[in-house]
Amino acid sequence: MTHHDADVAVIGAGTAGIAAERSARGAGARTLLIDEAFRGTLCATTGCMPSKLLIAAAGAAHDARGADVFGISVSDVAVDGRAVMARVRQERDKFAKSTRDSFDDLPDGTCIMARARFTARTELALDNGDTVSARAIVIATGSHASVPEPFEGLGDLALTNESVFELEDLPGSLAVVGGGAIGLELAQAMARLGVDTALFDQSETLGGAQDPDVQAVLAKIVGGELSLHLGVDVSAEPADGRVRLSWSGASGGERLFDRVLVATGRPPNVDGLGLDAAGLELDDHGVPVFDRTTMRCGDAPVFIAGDANADVPVLHEASSEGAVAGRNAARYPAVDAPERMPPFTLTFTDPPLAILGEGPTDGTIVGGASYAEQGRAKVEARAQGLVRLYGAAPDGRLTGAELFCPGADHMAHLLIRAIQRGDTASDLLEMPFYHPTLEEGLKPALREICKKTPSGLPTGRDLSDAPGA
Structure with a gap:
């Protein structure tokens, strides 16, 4: 039994925890990083990277099937499910190893492999x-896949994002429950890999997405590749090695599936932390109440970052929150409240879905553009989707956007920076648009916003579209 003293103790070695430890150490603190396994970040092991590996395989199969539109004949597109899943795991393991290797670069004695619980506000038992004493503590314990009651009795027939990538082969049929980012991405990928989804x-x-037109196009495109049932309640039971799924609503019915992928949410990992001993105020879900600008929990020398706080469960936010939490923990009781990044989420469907900034409210100026006839998209035989840009009155300062169109994952970065800077639609129209690019498809939406402002369209530049734009 050893007692450890530190300025800052970080519980959890995922994205937020790694950022918190690094930030605290950079601010001069003596740090400890405590984790039960040090297996690598959720992103590398069961999240961003393995899902994108599966999506990449699905995209290759989809592109091969559609190559005839270019006059290229692919006579037989065969998907080897075992090879697909083997590559997913092989490349995933490389990403995870890279993260694990980074722990070796930390100062000796920084990492402790154990589970931690509070015994007092700044005391931990492992x-x-x-035991551990620290001037301040950062909770960065992440989240876990939830399997709600209707699916608890299915055993291995129920998959989550933490188990689906361990499949040796693709299932013949798959029910995906949950239409958020994880469910959408994996459902479309499985369908493109030949799984009856x-x-x-x-x-x-x-x-x-909040815009009804974006929703309609999203449902139409996704529903064109797989069976889609919205506004339904689902029940499930095992049936001779398969799953019998029943659902309500206008499309209600019942059918057998080989597996069910449950993508209904990821609750924070806060059970077993002994938060009562820390004297922290908890919300209705048992998560510490915290200030999302400082990451501080009430008036305690305790900070919380990443998925553990159930605020914005995306990697760049977890990294940013971890850095803020670690820096403030090191400087406690002096804490800074930096401005948060605008909301920014991407769903890697095809086409991608990007949701940026603030959604529309009364008085929001809206500009739209369809990609059904967009020049570059037509060249690439993927002309579908649309864009909605949101501006504030009276000048058309960009406040948000919803994009479901080819290239949305890249154009979103241009737009989120414009939102951060406070650019107007007129400012963006002054930017050069190379021809022919997908970015040109934003111009009609920007022009529509400008026309609804007192100053109108910018002058001194040719704002017409090039042929085929």
Whole structure:
């Protein structure tokens, strides 16, 4: 049994925890990084990277099937499910190893492999018998896949993002329950890999987009590749090695699936932390109440970052929150409250879905553009989707956007920076647009916003579209 003293102790070695430890150490603090396994970040092991590997395989199969539109004949597109899943795991393991290797670069004695729980506000007990005292503590314990009651009795027939990539082969049929980012991405990927796929959600909407036209196009495109059932309640039971799924609503029915992928949410990992001993105020879900600008929990020398706080569960936010939490923990009781980044989420469907900034409210100026006839998209035989840009009155300062179109994952970075800077639609129209590019498809939406402002369209530049733009 050993007692450890530190300025800052970080619980959890995922994206937020790594950023918190690095930030605290950079501010001059003596740090400890405590984790039960040091297996690597969720992104590398069960999230961003393995899902994109599966999506890449699905995209290759989809492109091969559609090559005839270019006069290229691919006579037989065969998907080797075992080879697909083997590559997913092989490349995923490389990403995860890279993260694990980074722990070797930390100062000796920084990493402690154990589970931690609070015994007081700044005291921890570890399950290896050690104890820890720190001036400040950062909770960065991440989240876990949830399997709600209707699916608890399915055993291995129920998959989550933490188990789906361990499949040795692709299933013949798959029900995906949950139409958020994880469900949408994996459902479309599985369908493109030849899996008979159906997607179910209690909500009438997909992916978090608020614009009804974006929702309609999203549902139409996704529904064209797989069976889509929205606004339904689902029940499930095992049936001779398969799953019998029943659902309600206008499209109600029942059918057998080989597996069910449950993508209904990822609750924070806060159970077992002994938060009562830390004296922290908890919300209705048992998560510490915190200031999202400082990451501080109430008036305690305790900070919380990343998925553990259930605020914005995306990697760049976890990294940013971890850096803020670590820096403030090192400087405690002096804490800074930096301005948060604008909301920014991407769903890697095809086409991608990007949701940026603030959604429309009363008085928002809206500009739209369809990609159904967009020049570069037509060249590439992927002319579908649309864009909605949101501006504030009276000058058309960009406040948000919803994009579901080819290239949305790249154009979103241009737009989120414009939102950060406070650019107007007129400012962006002054930017050069090379021809022919997908970015040109933004111009009609920008022009529409400008026309609804007192100053109108910018002058001194040819704002017409090039042929085929």
